[in-house]
Amino acid sequence: MWLSMWRVLTDYSGILLRGLGVTIELSIISMALALVVGMVACLASLSHLRVLRYPATLYVEFCRDTPILVQLIWVHFAWPGLFGVKFTAWDSAVVALALQSSGYLAEEFRAGIESIDKGQVEASQSLGMTWLRLMRRIVVPQAVIRMMPGILNQFVTCLKSTSIVSIIAVPDLMYQAGLIASATFQPMQVYTVIALVYFLLVLIISFAVRQASKRLPRFGSFGAMS
C-alpha cells in the first residue's frame, strides 16, 4: 500500500506539480487582490463618511458570512446574469477567493488599525498630515507589522480554500488528484498523498512564517508608558 502511494507520487509527479503550481499561484494572486480590496474596505469602514462606511461594512459582513463554496458558485454562475460579467473558471476562482479573504482581512486590518495608539494620529495631525497621509505613512505601516501573523494565517486559510475550485474545473492540485484517482482507480492512495502534500505545504509555510516573524522589526514598548 505504501508502495502504491509512492508510485502515485512518482508516476504522476509532473501532473501533481502542475496542480501544486496552480494552487500556489491561485492563492498568491487572490491573496494579493484580497489585501488591496480588504484594505480599501477597511479604510472605508473606518471613514466618518456614512456613504463609505455603510457599504463597506455590508461588504465585509457579506464576505465573511457566506461560505466560500457558495461564493465560488455564485460568482461563476450567477454573476453573468447579475452583473453581466462572464468569467473564466480561473477568474471566478480568483474573485471568489479574494472576496472571501478580503472580508476577513478587512476585519484583521481594522483591529490592527484600532490598536494603534491615538497619540500617533494626533502627532501626525499636528505635523500637518491629512487623514489619508497619516493612515498611509504612520498608522497602516505600524498596523501591518502588528497584523502580520493574522495576514499570514489568512493566507494559509486561502491556500486551503483553493482546494474547492476544482468543482468549476480549475486545474489545481485537488483537480489533478481527481483525474489521477479516476484514471488509476486508486482513490485511497491518491487522496492520502494529496492530503499529505497539503499538510507539508502548509507546514512549511507556517514554519517560514514563524521564522520570518522573528525578524520583523520589534518596537518594544515606547512612549510614556514604557
Next chain:
Amino acid sequence: MSGRAPDAGIAEAGNSGPGSSGQGIPAKASAAEGISVEAVTKKFGALTVLNGISLSIRPGLATAVLGPSGSGKSTLVRCINWLEHIQDGRITVGGTAITARGPLNGGRPMGARDIAKFRTRIGLVFQSFNLFPHLTVLGNLIEAPVGVLGRRRADAVVQAMDLLERVNLAEKANDYPARLSGGQQQRVAIARALMMDPPFMLFDEPTSALDPELTGEVLKVIGGLAIRGRTSVIVTHEIGFAREVADWVIVMDGGRVIEEGPPAAVLDNPTTERARAFLGRLHRI
C-alpha cells in the same frame, strides 16, 4: 527677568535655512504673531473643561501655563491647533480664527487640507512623546517636512542632522525610538516639531512622563532651542523652569485663568487665594 540670554543664541537662524520656505505658506513670521483666546468653552459631555476662558499669548514670548490637574491646561493647548474642538468662543492663532465651526478661512470653516496646512505652523510636543515607532529617529524628523511640506529629502536630512546635533542626539539618528530613554525620545519629539520651523510651539506637560533625573535635559532643549524666536505656550508643573524661561505665567483652575503676570510676580506673590494655595503645594514638592 527674561531667562533667555541672547549670547546663547545657538543660531536659531540655521533652523530657517534655505530649504524651509515650504510651499508658499505665507507666514514664516518675521514679526512674531500672538495667540488670543476669547471666552472659549469646551465640554467633554457634561464636564466643562474650559469655562469661558480668555487670555492672550504674547507674540514671540514664552508663556507658561500652570494649574492643578483637571484645570483645563492641556485641553487649552490642544484647542489651539484644533486637536480638540471648542464649543463656544474664539481663538485667534496668528491670522487664523478658530470658532466652534473650526478654523476659518475667509469666514468659512476650513477643509481638511487647509486645517492640515494650518497645523504645520503650530508645533506640538506631547506628554507621551508620540514618536513614530516604525521610523528611525531621522525618519521621524524628515517625515513631515518631506511628505507634507514637499521639501527635498536631502535638505531635510541636513536640517535634521543639524537639529539632532543641537539636542545631543546625532549619534542616535539611525536608532528606533524604542531604544531611546524617555528624555531622549522627548528631545527627538521636540526636534521633530522644530523641523517644520513653526512660528508657534506648544508644549503639553513635556516632562511629566519622565523620570525626574531626565527632565533637566529636556527642559534645557526647550529653553535653549525650541522656544527661541517663537510664540510658545508651555504647560508645565516645573515651577523653577517656568520662572527661568517664561516671560509670562498663567495659572488656571476650573477652566479659567485665576492669575497671570510676569513669573516673579505670579510665582512669588500670587494675589488670589486659589493661586496661592496651588503654588504653595507646588513649591512644597
